Amino acid sequence: xxxxxxxxxxxxxxxxxxxxxxxxxxxxxxxxxxxxxxxxxxxxxxxxxxxxxxxxxxxxxxxxxxxxxxxxxxxxxxxxxxxxxxxxxxxxxx
Amino acid sequence: xxxxxxxxxxxxxxxxxxxxxxxxxxxxxxxxxxxxxxxxxxxxxxxxxxxxxxxxxxxxxxxxxxxxxxxxxxxxxxxxxxxxxxxxxxxxxxxxxxxxxxxxxxxxxxxxxxxxxxxxxxxxxxxxxxxxxxxxxxxxxxxxxxxxxxxxxxxxxxxxxxxxxxxxxxxxxxxxxxxxxxxxxxxxxxxxxxxxxxxxxxxxxxxxxxxxxxxxxxxxxxxxxxxxxxxxxxxxxxxxxxxxxxxxxxxxxxxxxxxxxx
Numbered sequence: 001x002x003x004x005x006x007x008x009x010x011x012x013x014x015x016x017x018x019x020x021x022x023x024x025x026x027x028x029x030x031x032x033x034x035x036x037x038x039x040x041x042x043x044x045x046x047x048x049x050x051x052x053x054x055x056x057x058x059x060x061x062x063x064x065x066x067x068x069x070x071x072x073x074x075x076x077x078x079x080x081x082x083x084x085x086x087x088x089x090x091x092x093x094x
Numbered sequence: 095x096x097x098x099x100x101x102x103x104x105x106x107x108x109x110x111x112x113x114x115x116x117x118x119x120x121x122x123x124x125x126x127x128x129x130x131x132x133x134x135x136x137x138x139x140x141x142x143x144x145x146x147x148x149x150x151x152x153x154x155x156x157x158x159x160x161x162x163x164x165x166x167x168x169x170x171x172x173x174x175x176x177x178x179x180x181x182x183x184x185x186x187x188x189x190x191x192x193x194x195x196x197x198x199x200x201x202x203x204x205x206x207x208x209x210x211x212x213x214x215x216x217x218x219x220x221x222x223x224x225x226x227x228x229x230x231x232x233x234x235x236x237x238x239x240x241x242x243x244x245x246x247x248x249x250x251x252x253x254x255x256x257x258x259x260x261x262x263x264x265x266x267x268x269x270x271x272x273x274x275x276x277x278x279x280x281x282x283x284x285x286x287x288x289x290x291x292x293x294x295x296x297x298x299x300x301x302x303x304x305x306x307x308x309x310x311x312x313x314x315x316x317x318x319x320x321x322x323x324x325x326x327x328x329x330x331x332x333x334x335x336x337x338x339x340x341x342x343x344x345x346x347x348x349x350x351x352x353x354x355x356x
Contacts, residue, residue: 029241038239
């Protein structure tokens with residue numbers, strides 16, 4: 001198998017627990033941000049919201065720009081979150 | 095009464111092609127020597143190797159070869175053609191940049207045998223990245239995402255996207271046939287991009303600019319990567335469906351080539 005075709009698999013759940021998808025054949029070299037968008041699309045989640053992935057093993061949010069294969073192992077459960085400010089303003093915005 | 099003198103216009107690629115031994119044919123739009131032909135069609139310049147290609151499978155044995163050579167199928171008679179397409183902006187508009195086209199034609203001829211100049215060096219990776227938009231090699235189409243790669247080494251400059259990362263061993267024969275049909279059709283329809291099977295289970299799409307003259311690379315790299323992204327974005331979802339999602343689809347239980355069932 002070529003390095004470019006090395007893949008991993010995992011189960012992703014949205015933060016409400018409403019949707020779960022089995023992600024298979026996910027290229028390890030893909031940035032986590034692109035994987036988040038494709039999972040959001042699989043779950044039919046709104047495409048006008050930025051999405052982020054969190055490893056349920058470490059509770060760490062994955063870096064959008066870093067290859068997903070460098071951040072999780074195969075079979076790591078993942079939760080997908082909308083990347084939003086939950087109300088309020090930051091100190092800088094006030 | 096005015097008279098209009100007819101003047102034969104010589105296309106700006108005439109001199110460079112003649113310098114390489116290609117002679118104009120009677121129809122004035124095509125050139126040929128014993129090994130290779132050239133024709134301009136819809137603004138694109140297409141070189142075509144004469145004779146029968148050695149390979150009988152357009153999806154095998156083409157990946158990793160230098161240059162934009164690829165096998166396409168003539169839909170009218172089923173014959174394989176080996177072609178090398180150049181985008182319109184690479185063709186000279188006037189004689190002033192004919193030298194540049196001569197270097198391009200030289201590249202075409204040099205790679206026609208399937209081997210690149212092992213001494214050729216691609217531009218530095220940083221320079222190549224400057225010519226491309228950020229994340230040019232990351233593609234997300236609906237539910238599917240693909241990461242491409244730039245293979246930049248001595249003698250080699252290839253842009254590569256996996257289309258299918260793993261064809262299951264137990265994929266039904268008819269589904270395999272549909273997948274082949276989809277891939278071959280895509281390869282026939284879109285210029286510059288080569289699609290092929292890598293090993294038993296992977297499908298890749300590539301644009302290979304190995305050996306290209308440096309003076310055209312700044313133009314060719316963005317065109318090649320854009321074309322590659324377009325082709326992959328068109329083919330990746332149907333390919334994924336055929337490989338992973340078409341269970342129970344009765345329309346795919348008949349051969350895409352009805353004659354093969356007779």
